Amino acid sequence: MPNTTPESSLTRKVFRYLCLLTALANAGGNVGILLFYRPIFGLLGVPLPRDLFSFFFVSGFSFTVGVMAFLIYRAPEKNLNLLVIAAVGKAIYSFFTFYFFYEEGLHWFYRVFGVWDGAFAVIFLLFIIHLASSDLDALNRGEILPGLERPPTRRALLLFHSLTGNGSGAMQRVEAGLVRQGYAVDQKHVESTEPLFHFPFSLGEFVRIMVRAIFRRPTTVKPLGIAADHPYDLIVVACQTWFIGMGAPTEAIFADPANRAIFAGRDAAVVTVCRGLWRRTQAMTIRHLEDCGANVVGARAHANPGWEPARTFSLFIFLGAGKEGTPRWLGRFLQPQHLDEAALTDLQRFGEGLARRTTGRASALPTPSAVA
Amino acid sequence: MDAFFSQMTVEPFQKLWALLALPPDRLLPALCLLAGFIIYCELVRIALAVVLTRSVLAHVTVCTLTFALQAITLAVVLLHAAATHPGRGFINLGIALGLYVLWYLTGQATRLIRPGSEGADLGFMAVGALITFPVGLVGAIVFL
Numbered sequence: 390m391p392n393t394t395p396e397s398s399l400t401r402k403v404f405r406y407l408c409l410l411t412a413l414a415n416a417g418g419n420v421g422i423l424l425f426y427r428p429i430f431g432l433l434g435v436p437l438p439r440d441l442f443s444f445f446f447v448s449g450f451s452f453t454v455g456v457m458a459f460l461i462y463r464a465p466e467k468n469l470n471l472l473v474i475a476a477v478g479k480a481i482y483s484f485f486t487f488y489f490f491y492e493e494g495l496h497w498f499y500r501v502f503g504v505w506d507g508a509f510a511v512i513f514l515l516f517i518i519h520l521a522s523s524d525l526d527a528l529n530r531g532e533i534l535p536g537l538e539r540p541p542t543r544r545a546l547l548l549f550h551s552l553t554g555n556g557s558g559a560m561q562r563v564e565a566g567l568v569r570q571g572y573a574v575d576q577k578h579v580e581s582t583e584p585l586f587h588f589p590f591s592l593g594e595f596v597r598i599m600v601r602a603i604f605r606r607p608t609t610v611k612p613l614g615i616a617a618d619h620p621y622d623l624i625v626v627a628c629q630t631w632f633i634g635m636g637a638p639t640e641a642i643f644a645d646p647a648n649r650a651i652f653a654g655r656d657a658a659v660v661t662v663c664r665g666l667w668r669r670t671q672a673m674t675i676r677h678l679e680d681c682g683a684n685v686v687g688a689r690a691h692a693n694p695g696w697e698p699a700r701t702f703s704l705f706i707f708l709g710a711g712k713e714g715t716p717r718w719l720g721r722f723l724q725p726q727h728l729d730e731a732a733l734t735d736l737q738r739f740g741e742g743l744a745r746r747t748t749g750r751a752s753a754l755p756t757p758s759a760v761a
Numbered sequence: 762m763d764a765f766f767s768q769m770t771v772e773p774f775q776k777l778w779a780l781l782a783l784p785p786d787r788l789l790p791a792l793c794l795l796a797g798f799i800i801y802c803e804l805v806r807i808a809l810a811v812v813l814t815r816s817v818l819a820h821v822t823v824c825t826l827t828f829a830l831q832a833i834t835l836a837v838v839l840l841h842a843a844a845t846h847p848g849r850g851f852i853n854l855g856i857a858l859g860l861y862v863l864w865y866l867t868g869q870a871t872r873l874i875r876p877g878s879e880g881a882d883l884g885f886m887a888v889g890a891l892i893t894f895p896v897g898l899v900g901a902i903v904f905l
Binding site: 491515517526529603666700 | 773776777780787790793794797800801804805807808810811812814815817820821823824827870871874875876877878879882883884885886887888
C-alpha cells in the first residue's frame, strides 16, 4: 500500500489517538483482567470462565492486538498492513461475541468488548481509507508536481484508446492547452489487436468486454512504434473506466515490456474519463507509469455530467443503443455521455499547467509496486 | 470418513440463517448483523479502490462489493424472511430500504476523512436496488 504524507493532519491525529486508546485498552485492560478477573467477575456477577485455556488465550490474543494498535499509533503510514489485520481481527471478535451473546447466552460483560471491537473495526477501516495511497491526493488537489531535471524538448505525446470518443475529446483539449503554451503535440491512438474492442457493439460483445474487465483479462495492442529515445519530454496517458478499472487496451500498453522504455525517465500525466468511478482507474494508471520509471507530474479525473442514478442507466442504454439520446421517449432522463464544457475547459487548463511545470526532481519516485 | 463428515458442525450457520429470516422477536440482532455487513462491505470497497492495483482478486472484490454482493444478499434475506414469517414482507422491504440508506451514508461518510473519496455510488446502488426490491416485492406478495 503506497503512501506518503496524508491529506489532513487533524484527521490523522484523531485516528492516531483512537489507536492509542485501543492499544491501552487492549494491552493494559487484558493484563488487568488476567490479574483480577475473579474479583471483577464477582463484582459484576459474571460467571467464572469454564475453559480457562480459552479465556487466557483470548486475552493473550487481545493483548497482541493492543501491541499492534500501539505500533500503528507510532507510525501509521509504515504499518498499513497491521491496520488491515487489526480491522479484520476486531471485526471477527465482534462478530463472534455478537453470535455467542444472542445465541448462546453470553454474559453482557463480554458484549461491551464486542461493541468496542465492532466500533474499532470501522475506525480502523476508516483510517485505512484515510491513509492508503495518500500520494495521489496532491495530484487530485490539482497540483502539478515538478518535472525531471532533463533538457526540455517542448514536445508531448498523448497516448489513449477511445471507444466512444469521450477520451479523445478530452485529449483534444489537453492538446489545446499544451499547444497554447508552446508545446508541439503528437497523438497516438492505441489500437487493440482484437476486433472485440469496437463501438457500437452487440450485447454478446458487451458481456465479453464486461466479464474480461471484471476479471482483468488482458488484451494486446498493436506496436506503438515509439522508440525508447523518443523526443517527448511529457507523455499524457488517458484512460476510461471499464467496470471500476482501466480499460483493457490502455492497460495493455503497460503489459508489453517493450513499451516500458517509452516511459522510463520521462514526465507523465494521467487523464481519467468515466461515468462516475475514477479512483481505481487513476491509481492503476499512475502505478503502471511509476512501475515503468515515469515521473507522474499531474492527474485529472472527470466524470460525465448528470444526476444519479439516471447517469448510470443512461450509460448502459447508450452502450446498448450505440448512440446518445436513444430511445427518444426517455427524453430528459437520458444523461450526456460525453464530458461537459466545464470539464473540457479544466482539461485545457491542465494541459497549460503541464506545459508550465517546473523542473527539479532528480529522478522518478521509487516504484511502489512491491507493496501495491 | 463418513463419521468424520457426519460430525461436521453446521449449527452456527443454521442459527445465523434463522436470524437472517428477520424473526420479529429477534429483530434487533438481525438488524445489527445486516447493518454490520453493509457497513463493512462499503468500507472495504472504498479502502481497496486505490490499492493492490495489479491484483485480480482485489479487483474482483471491488467489483463484487460495488453492488452485487450486498444487493443479492439482501434479496435472499427478503425472500427467506417472507417465506419464514409470512405477512411481514412489506415491513421487511422497509428494513431493506433502511439498509440501503445506511449503505449510502456509510459511503458518503468516507468523504469526511478522505476528501478525494468518491463516496457512495448511487448509480450502482440503484442497479442493486433493481435486484433487491423486485425480489423482495415478489416474496412479500407471494407470502402475504
